[in-house]
Amino acid sequence: MSETTLIIQQVINGLSLGGMYALLALGFTLVYGIMELINFAHFNVFMIGSFVGMWVLQAFGLSGQNVILTGLPLVGALLAALVVSMLASGVLGVIIERYSLRPLRNIKGTTAMITTIGVSYILFNAILLGAGADTKNFPNPLPEVRFHIDGAVMDLRVLLIWIVSAVLMVGLWLFVQKSKLGKAMRATAQDPEAARMMGVDVDRVIVVAFFAGSALAGAAGLAFGLYYNFTSFLIGYTAGLRAFTAAVLGGIGNVPGAMLGGLLIGLIESLGGQFIAVAWTDVIIFSILVLVLVFKPTGLLGTMAPNKS
Amino acid sequence: MLTRRSAGKLFAGAAASTTLLGAGFRPALAADKVIKIGIDLPLTGADAEGAMRIKNGALLAIQQANDAGTIKGYKLVPFVLNDATATAGQYDPAQAATNARAFVADPSVVAAIGPEMSGAGKAMAPILSEGDLATITPASTNPDITSPKFAAEFDPSGKAIYFRTVTTDAYQGPAMANYYADVLKVKSVYVLDDSGAYGVGIADTFEARAKEKGIQVLGRDRLDPKEADYTVVLTKIKAKNPDGLYYGGVMLAGTKLVKQAYGILPAAMPKGGGDGLLDPEMLTAVGFPAAEGWYCTIAAPHLTEDPKVQPFVQLYKTTYNMLPDDYAITAYDAGLVIVNAIAGLVNAGKPVTRAAVRDAIQSSTTQTLQGTVQFDKYGDIVNRTVSVFQVVKNTAYPLDDIIHQFKYIGVAPTS
Numbered sequence: 077m078s079e080t081t082l083i084i085q086q087v088i089n090g091l092s093l094g095g096m097y098a099l100l101a102l103g104f105t106l107v108y109g110i111m112e113l114i115n116f117a118h119f120n121v122f123m124i125g126s127f128v129g130m131w132v133l134q135a136f137g138l139s140g141q142n143v144i145l146t147g148l149p150l151v152g153a154l155l156a157a158l159v160v161s162m163l164a165s166g167v168l169g170v171i172i173e174r175y176s177l178r179p180l181r182n183i184k185g186t187t188a189m190i191t192t193i194g195v196s197y198i199l200f201n202a203i204l205l206g207a208g209a210d211t212k213n214f215p216n217p218l219p220e221v222r223f224h225i226d227g228a229v230m231d232l233r234v235l236l237i238w239i240v241s242a243v244l245m246v247g248l249w250l251f252v253q254k255s256k257l258g259k260a261m262r263a264t265a266q267d268p269e270a271a272r273m274m275g276v277d278v279d280r281v282i283v284v285a286f287f288a289g290s291a292l293a294g295a296a297g298l299a300f301g302l303y304y305n306f307t308s309f310l311i312g313y314t315a316g317l318r319a320f321t322a323a324v325l326g327g328i329g330n331v332p333g334a335m336l337g338g339l340l341i342g343l344i345e346s347l348g349g350q351f352i353a354v355a356w357t358d359v360i361i362f363s364i365l366v367l368v369l370v371f372k373p374t375g376l377l378g379t380m381a382p383n384k385s
Numbered sequence: 386m387l388t389r390r391s392a393g394k395l396f397a398g399a400a401a402s403t404t405l406l407g408a409g410f411r412p413a414l415a416a417d418k419v420i421k422i423g424i425d426l427p428l429t430g431a432d433a434e435g436a437m438r439i440k441n442g443a444l445l446a447i448q449q450a451n452d453a454g455t456i457k458g459y460k461l462v463p464f465v466l467n468d469a470t471a472t473a474g475q476y477d478p479a480q481a482a483t484n485a486r487a488f489v490a491d492p493s494v495v496a497a498i499g500p501e502m503s504g505a506g507k508a509m510a511p512i513l514s515e516g517d518l519a520t521i522t523p524a525s526t527n528p529d530i531t532s533p534k535f536a537a538e539f540d541p542s543g544k545a546i547y548f549r550t551v552t553t554d555a556y557q558g559p560a561m562a563n564y565y566a567d568v569l570k571v572k573s574v575y576v577l578d579d580s581g582a583y584g585v586g587i588a589d590t591f592e593a594r595a596k597e598k599g600i601q602v603l604g605r606d607r608l609d610p611k612e613a614d615y616t617v618v619l620t621k622i623k624a625k626n627p628d629g630l631y632y633g634g635v636m637l638a639g640t641k642l643v644k645q646a647y648g649i650l651p652a653a654m655p656k657g658g659g660d661g662l663l664d665p666e667m668l669t670a671v672g673f674p675a676a677e678g679w680y681c682t683i684a685a686p687h688l689t690e691d692p693k694v695q696p697f698v699q700l701y702k703t704t705y706n707m708l709p710d711d712y713a714i715t716a717y718d719a720g721l722v723i724v725n726a727i728a729g730l731v732n733a734g735k736p737v738t739r740a741a742v743r744d745a746i747q748s749s750t751t752q753t754l755q756g757t758v759q760f761d762k763y764g765d766i767v768n769r770t771v772s773v774f775q776v777v778k779n780t781a782y783p784l785d786d787i788i789h790q791f792k793y794i795g796v797a798p799t800s
Contacts, residue, residue, distance in 0.1 A: 082624045089616045204471055209430045211640045211670035220648075231648070304613055305644050306670060308431075310474045314611050349617035355580070355607035 081227035086346040088225075092234050092303060094342020095241030099296035100319030101326070101334035102248060103169075103289030109265040109329035109380050110285045116192040117172050119316030120199035121165050121290045125297025126307040127203060129161040130214050138215035145217040153217055154302075158240070161298045162291040168199075169290025170283055178279070196312075203309040211308045214301040237299045244295055245335050248288065252331055257284055265329065265380060318345070321365050327375030336376060417460040420737060422447055422723060423488035423497035423520070425509065427469035427476040431637035434665040435712065436501050439523055440465065441705045442713035443498045446720020456728045459737065464494060468505045474611065475637045481505035482512060489516030495742045496520065496723045498716060502635070503527030503554075503583035510539040510547050519743040521548040521723060523716035526660065526684045527586040528555035531763040545764035548746055550715040550722065550755070551684040552769040554583070557659055558590030560771035560797035561631070561682050566598035567798050569655045571629035573601040575622045577642070579610050579634025579661075587659045588633030595631075603627045610638040619649040629654060635661040640670045647675035660684055663710070663774055668785040676776045680794075686755050687772040687793050688714050694754050710787055711772075718753035725751045771797040 100122055107115045136153045138145070145153060176195050180188045221232040252258040263271040264281045272278050300315065301307045318341050326337025341361060348360040368376065424443050426436040447461045466488075468481040481500055488494045489512060497513070497520035500506050506525040513520055529535045530547050532555075540546065565571040574595055578588035585607075592602055603625045606618050615638075622630065630650065632642055639662055646656060657680030667676050688694045688711055697717070701709040709717075726745035730737050751758045759767045773794040782789035 082620065085620045085624075086617060089614075089620060092616075093614055201471065204429075209433055209469075209471075209474070211431060211636070211666060213670050213672050229649075300613070304641065305675075306640060308474075309471075310611060311613055314609075314613060345614070346617045346620075350621050353606060354612075354615075354618045354621075355609065357609070357612070 085228040090343035090346030094339035098338025101323040117195040119312035122293040123312035125165040125294030129298030133215040165294025166291035329380035333377035425499035428467040430469035442716030478508035485509035485512035521719035528553040554587040559594035562594035563798040579638040584634030
C-alpha cells in the first residue's frame with residue numbers, strides 16, 4: 077500500500093466518522109442555538125437510536141452477520157430502521173424537553189444543563205438494565221460490495237453513511253433556511269423575546285429543535301451500528317463528546333459549523349491516528365480545539381446564540 | 386431489549402447476590418460455625434459471561450464441600466462482590482479495591498477467590514496483603530502482582546497472599562510468540578494492547594519474546610477500549626503489511642478489533658491474542674465470519690474436553706445450565722485448594738484464622754481437576770502449561786458453543 081493510497085484510505089475512514097459526528101453535532105447546535113443549553117442527554121439519545129435501529133432490523137428477521145439482503149427487501153428494511161429510529165429518538169428528545177427541561181425554563185444558571193446530565197444517566201442505565209451490558213452484534217444485512225479507489229477500499233456501508241449524512245444535513249439546512257418553521261427557529265435563535273412578540277410560538281420552536289436534533293442522533297445511531305456492526309450501552313460517551321467538540325469547533329449554534337466541525341474531527345481522528353498514534357487521538361482532538369478557541373473563541377464559523385441584550 | 390436470556394441472567398444474578406449476601410446475616414441453622422469465602426469478579430459489563438462461568442466453578446466447589454461436610458463443624462458461605470461498574474463498562478480497579486476492603490473488614494472472611502482481571506488484582510493485592518487475606522485467582526495472569534520486583538507495591542506484608550491456579554503472562558505471552566515463530570512461521574508482527582494492566586503486560590512479554598525469536602516487530606499501538614473506531618489503526622497495520630497481528634487485551638476492545646479487522650486485514654494473516662480473547666463474546670458479539678481463524682491461548686491446561694473431567698462438566702452443566710470453560714475449572718480448583726487448606730487446619734485441631742489459612746494454602750499440595758496444584762514462594766502455580774486455541778467454525782454445534790467453536794490446537798512451545 078503506497079503512501080497516497082494509505083492517505084486516501086484514512087480520509088475515507090475519517091469522512092465516515094465525520095459524517096456520524098456531524099449528524100450528532102447538529103443536535104447539540106440546534107438546541108444550543110435556540111436555548112443556549114448544552115444537552116448532555118443527546119449522548120444517550122444517540123445510543124438509544126442505535127438500539128432501536130437494531131431492534132427494527134431484528135424484527136425483520138435479521139441477526140448476526142449471516143443474513144444478507146439485496147434489492148427491495150434491503151432498501152425496505154434499512155428505510156424502516158432509519159425512519160423508526162429517527163422517530164423514536166425524536167420523540168424521546170421531545171419527551172425529555174417536555175418533562176425535564178420545560179419545567180425549568182425560567183430558572184437561570186446551569187440547572188437545565190445539570191438536569192440533562194441526569195437524564196443522560198437515566199437513559200444509560202435503562203439500557204444497561206434492560207438490554208444487558210454485553211456488546212450487541214448489530215445485524216449486517218448489507219452485501220459485501222467494495223469499490224476500489226487507487227488501492228484504497230470503500231465498501232457499501234461507507235457509501236451509505238455518506239449518502240444518509242449528506243441527505244439529512246442538506247434536508248436540515250433547507251428546513252432551517254426555507255421553511256416557515258425554520259424561519260421561526262432562526263428568529264428565536266436571534267432574539268426569543270422579539271420572536272415571541274412577532275407571534276412565534278417559542279415552545280413549539282423548541283420542541284421542533286429537540287425533535288429534529290434527536291432524530292438526527294437516531295439516524296447517526298443506526299449509521300453507527302451498520303458501520304461498526306456492534307452497539308452497546310457505552311457508545312454514547314466517546315461519540316457524544318467528540319460530536320460536542322465538533323459543534324464547538326465549528327461554532328456552537330451554527331448549523332454549517334457543526335457539519336464542518338464533525339467532518340474535521342473525523343479527519344483529525346483518522347489522520348492523527350495514522351501519523352501520530354491512536355492512543356493520542358483525544359489529546360490531538362482536544363489540543364486542536366483549544367488552539368482554535370484561543371485564536372478564534374467563537375469557533376471556525378462563528379457562534380450563533382440567542383441575543384440576551 | 387429484555388430478551389429472555391438477558392432477563393434470566395439479570396434476575397439470577399440479583400437473586401444470587403441477595404441470597405448470598407443475606408446468608409451471612411442469618412444465624413447458621415446447625416451448630417456449624419460460618420466462615421466466608423470472598424469472591425470478586427466482574428459480574429456485569431463486557432466480561433460478565435466469562436465471570437459468570439468462573440463464579441459458578443467457585444460456587445460448585447464450596448457447595449460440594451458443604452454438602453459432603455468436608456470441613457467438620459464449619460459451613461462455608463460465599464461472599465460474592467462485583468468489581469465491574471457501569472461507568473467503566475468492565476472491571477473497575479477502584480471498585481475492586483473497595484471490594485478488597487469489604488473482604489478484609491469482615492472478620493469471618495478467611496480466604497478469597499478472584500479476581501478475574503489483572504487490573505483488579507493490582508488494586509486488590511496491597512489491601513489483601515495488609516489484611517493478611519489470601520486470595521486465589523483462577524484467571525488473572527499479569528506477572529507483576531506476584532513478582533518479587535514489585536513486592537513493595539503489591540505485597541507490602543512480604544508474605545505471598547496472591548495465589549494462582551493459572552500461570553502468568555510471563556509464560557503466556559512468550560509461549561504464543563514461540564508458537565507464532567515456530568509453528569505459524571511468522572517473520573514480522575504488529576502488536577496492539579488495550580491499555581489495561583493485563584493487555585499491556587501480555588503484549589510486552591509477547592513482544593520481547595518475539596524479538597528474541599527473530600520476529601520483526603513492525604509497530605505497537607495502544608487501543609482505547611471505549612473507542613468505537615479501530616479502522617484507523619487497522620488501516621495503518623494493513624499498510625505495514627505484517628505477517629501476523631497480536632492483540633493483548635480483553636473483550637471490550639477485542640470485540641470491536643476482531644470485527645473491524647475482518648474486511649481490512651487479509652483473512653490469511655495469522656491474528657491472535659491471549660486468554661482475553663477466549664471469551665463467549667468472541668462468538669456472540671463478534672460471531673462468524675469475523676471471528677474465524679483468530680488464535681488465542683489460556684494460561685492453563687485445556688481440560689473441558691478431557692475425558693477424566695467429563696463428570697465435572699456434566700455436573701456443572703446440570704447445576705448451572707451452561708457449559709464450563711477452562712477458567713471455570715481453574716476457579717473450581719481454587720475452591721478445592723481453599724477447602725483442602727481449611728479442612729487440613731480443622732482436622733489438625735488448629736484455629737481457622739486468615740494467617741493459618743494463608744500458610745496452609747502456601748504449603749498445600751492439592752489434587753484438582755488440572756492435576757496436582759502447588760505454589761512457589763511467590764504464590765505462582767508450579768505447573769506452567771499454556772494452551773493454544775483457534776476459532777474454527779464447527780457447524781455440528783451451536784455457533785456460540787464455547788467448547789466446540791474454539792478448537793484446541795495443543796500446548797504452546799515453551800522455548
